[in-house]
Amino acid sequence: MSRNRLTVVLSQAQGKHPIKRALEESIVAALIMESGLEVSVVPYLYDLGPDHTGRLFLESIRGDMVLLSWLFPRAAYWVLDRDGIKGQWGESQLKSPHADDDEEAGEPPPPKGIGALDVPGRHIYCLDLRDFNQHDPYVNEIRRIAQECQERHDKKHAEKATAHAPLVQLGLNLGNGASPGTAVPGLFLQPAGRRWYPVIDYSRCTNCMECIDFCLFGVYGVDGLERILVENQDNCKKGCPACSRVCPEQAIMFPDYKTPAIAGAPVGAIGNLKIDLTKLFGGAEKDALSQAVEERDRELVADGRHAVGASVGIPKRQDKSVNQPKDDLDNLIDALDSLEL
Ligand code: SF4
Numbered sequence: 225m226s227r228n229r230l231t232v233v234l235s236q237a238q239g240k241h242p243i244k245r246a247l248e249e250s251i252v253a254a255l256i257m258e259s260g261l262e263v264s265v266v267p268y269l270y271d272l273g274p275d276h277t278g279r280l281f282l283e284s285i286r287g288d289m290v291l292l293s294w295l296f297p298r299a300a301y302w303v304l305d306r307d308g309i310k311g312q313w314g315e316s317q318l319k320s321p322h323a324d325d326d327e328e329a330g331e332p333p334p335p336k337g338i339g340a341l342d343v344p345g346r347h348i349y350c351l352d353l354r355d356f357n358q359h360d361p362y363v364n365e366i367r368r369i370a371q372e373c374q375e376r377h378d379k380k381h382a383e384k385a386t387a388h389a390p391l392v393q394l395g396l397n398l399g400n401g402a403s404p405g406t407a408v409p410g411l412f413l414q415p416a417g418r419r420w421y422p423v424i425d426y427s428r429c430t431n432c433m434e435c436i437d438f439c440l441f442g443v444y445g446v447d448g449l450e451r452i453l454v455e456n457q458d459n460c461k462k463g464c465p466a467c468s469r470v471c472p473e474q475a476i477m478f479p480d481y482k483t484p485a486i487a488g489a490p491v492g493a494i495g496n497l498k499i500d501l502t503k504l505f506g507g508a509e510k511d512a513l514s515q516a517v518e519e520r521d522r523e524l525v526a527d528g529r530h531a532v533g534a535s536v537g538i539p540k541r542q543d544k545s546v547n548q549p550k551d552d553l554d555n556l557i558d559a560l561d562s563l564e565l
């Protein structure tokens with residue numbers, strides 16, 4: 225059986241944080257000693273523009289890949305997808321020590337999104353560098369992933385050999401057909417300016433178009449199949465996450481935003497409910513829609529335009545909430561009412 229080479233890409237943190245740099249360096253130093261791995265380093269993934277050599281390198285990888293970054297894995301995976309760097313979701317067994325026990329209490333509901341298009345069979349595993357401050361957990365997990373990828377590769381190879389056996393007996397040379405990553409690994413560390421734009425998680429996005437109705441800055445568009453996309457990402461207003469609050473599916477992420485739910489933290493079975501509970505029990509947090517409207521108005525005024533308040537882009541949702549069956553939060557409120565607290 226041929227050896228499957230696994231590409232490992234470490235995406236650096238923004239800035240020059242010495243502790244983060246030390247962790248990055250110790251991981252790379254440990255990984256380059258491992259056989260069967262191609263190790264490369266690129267700047268902060270979210271900031272890579274289409275012409276950056278790090279982005280071009282990522283685009284050139286064909287085989288299985290591990291991406292280590294300072295982003296939530298869900299955000300990193302969909303940033304890659306947005307950039308056309310696609311693959312099957314590789315399930316990491318490295319669990320964050322910061323994960324809330326509650327989040328693991330229930331299985332997340334099955335994804336009901338429209339899904340990504342043109343996803344090849346290779347796998348992409350995203351690991352979060354904020355989870356551990358030592359290189360060992362990452363190196364051990366990458367060893368495990370390399371083994372998993374090798375087993376998958378061997379299985380595919382064996383199936384292909386079986387399928388081709390009669391033709392080989394006829395003397396036809398089909399080649400092995402395997403041409404995993406031909407990219408040349410290395411360091412791709414030209415500076416990358418900071419960027420700010422929404423990233424869509426298509427495993428959750430239902431194509432409801434609430435975001436395109438809400439955003440008044442021309443960021444969203446639709447493709448030839450009438451699927452929502454982030455069309456003019458640099459039109460987005462830096463630091464503003466307004467549309468992520470409007471999305472009914474938590475499908476819009478701003479990976480650099482301070483609130484984990486918006487930055488791409490896993491959405492668990494009761495994730496949405498937990499966020500709503502903080503409001504329900506008198507938290508200072510404003511209602512998400514009012515907050516989004518306020519944030520959008522602020523950006524409109526900063527652009528020299530008029531504030532529109534709640535008059536544009538959200539009636540559809542309000543109508544729906546009136547006409548649709550009760551959701552989890554409604555049921556919870558009903559249950560609390562019945563307790564007569
Ligand atoms: S609002 Fe959310 S679910 Fe609806 S189209 Fe936009 S990203 Fe998709």
Ligand code: SF4
Pocket residue numbers: 422438439440441442443444459460461464465466467468520
């Ligand atoms: S954050 Fe604001 S400007 Fe950016 S895409 Fe969302 S609504 Fe549009």
